[in-house]
Amino acid sequence: MRDELDVLVERALRNWAADATPPDRVRSNIMLGVRERSRRGSSKSGWVRHWWTEALAWGVDLLVSARMILTPSLNGGENGWTRRLVMAGQSSALYYLSIQH
Amino acid sequence: MLDDTDLVPRIQSGDLAAFETLYHKYKNELYRTALAIARDQGAAEELLQDCFLRAYDHMDSVDTCSSLRPWLHRIIVNLSYNWSAKKRLPLVSIEEVFDRLLSLPRSSPERAFERHELMQVLDEAIRSLSMAQRVVVVLFYMQGFSLVEIAYVLDCRVGTVKSRLHNARKALKRKLSADLTTSREVAYELLSS
Numbered sequence: 001m002r003d004e005l006d007v008l009v010e011r012a013l014r015n016w017a018a019d020a021t022p023p024d025r026v027r028s029n030i031m032l033g034v035r036e037r038s039r040r041g042s043s044k045s046g047w048v049r050h051w052w053t054e055a056l057a058w059g060v061d062l063l064v065s066a067r068m069i070l071t072p073s074l075n076g077g078e079n080g081w082t083r084r085l086v087m088a089g090q091s092s093a094l095y096y097l098s099i100q101h
Numbered sequence: 102m103l104d105d106t107d108l109v110p111r112i113q114s115g116d117l118a119a120f121e122t123l124y125h126k127y128k129n130e131l132y133r134t135a136l137a138i139a140r141d142q143g144a145a146e147e148l149l150q151d152c153f154l155r156a157y158d159h160m161d162s163v164d165t166c167s168s169l170r171p172w173l174h175r176i177i178v179n180l181s182y183n184w185s186a187k188k189r190l191p192l193v194s195i196e197e198v199f200d201r202l203l204s205l206p207r208s209s210p211e212r213a214f215e216r217h218e219l220m221q222v223l224d225e226a227i228r229s230l231s232m233a234q235r236v237v238v239v240l241f242y243m244q245g246f247s248l249v250e251i252a253y254v255l256d257c258r259v260g261t262v263k264s265r266l267h268n269a270r271k272a273l274k275r276k277l278s279a280d281l282t283t284s285r286e287v288a289y290e291l292l293s294s
Contacts, residue, residue: 005274006242012223013243017133026132026146027124030153034120037157 105169112160124153127170130244131177137239138181140228148184152177174244175254178236185232226276234269241266 103122111119131152135145155176156169163172227238240246240254248266252259 005270005277008223008277009227009238009273010242012220013137013227013239015220016224017137017243020133020136020145021129022132022146022149026150027121027128029150030124031117031121033150033154034117034157037154038115038117 106166109160109163109165109169112157113163113165120157123156123169127173130170131173134174134239134244135177135181137243138178138232138236139184144184144188148177148180151180155180171246171250171253174240174246175256178240178254181236182232223277226273229276230269230272234265234272237262237265238269238273 103119103126105123108119108123108126112123128149132145132149135148135152136142139145139148152173156173163169227235230238236255237251240251241248246254248259248262251262255262
């Protein structure tokens with residue numbers, strides 16, 4: 001239950017700080033800090049996005065390569081496997097070796 | 102003025118204008134809270150600045166469906182606690198408050214001056230409270246928070262808030278009623294104004 005003390009304290013506090021308002025430099029400092037954080041945040045998220053794209057590309061390459069190597073060939077035999085390995089590695093060296101062999 | 106539930110998602114998606122709107126919405130009451138606790142204008146400015154920068158840093162963890170008012174007060178009160186721990190806020194002694202109460206003019210015709218004196222004595226009585234009690238008094242009387250909201254701001258139980266407020270009122274009453282009979286009339290005048 002509120003008595004006169006409550007009202008007095010409430011009034012004393014509210015009167016005391018009634019006109020208090022922060023100077024504009026506080027707003028400027030805050031917005032400066034926020035812009036700096038925002039800039040740092042976006043460059044950080046950009047780096048993370050780039051890293052994930054790279055990792056994803058590598059993962060897809062790996063899966064495709066594994067599929068090409070492990071899928072049984074209709075031709076079978078050494079040449080078929082060599083060819084798949086060459087295609088998976090995207091290198092022609094082994095292919096030439098296998099032809100010469 | 103935009104609602105917090107509209108502002109928060111915009112701030113979370115990087116809208117700085119929305120953050121500035123949030124600042125203008127709460128700057129005065131947060132500044133006054135900091136000022137009432139710290140009693141130092143420079144410190145209050147610094148606390149307000151740190152409060153909004155911290156709020157920006159943690160905006161992603163905010164519940165978009167509720168008001169930011171208690172959350173922002175929670176930040177500024179925590180910062181004020183840290184600040185006062187570093188600064189070791191000087192408390193006004195009870196004796197000093199009594200001295201001032203006794204020095205109030207008993208039959209002065211200058212009511213305005215007496216009224217000003219009463220407010221000053223009240224102010225000093227509030228300053229003489231412990232930090233924990235003062236924070237509860239500021240949040241309850243000045244900002245009009247409920248006990249449940251204060252419990253959230255201070256991260257404690259409602260029972261703790263009740264007991265702090267009870268002790269603060271007891272301390273204030275003890276300090277003020279010691280010789281407040283001198284200013285009874287002024288007090289009533291103030292209450293009815």
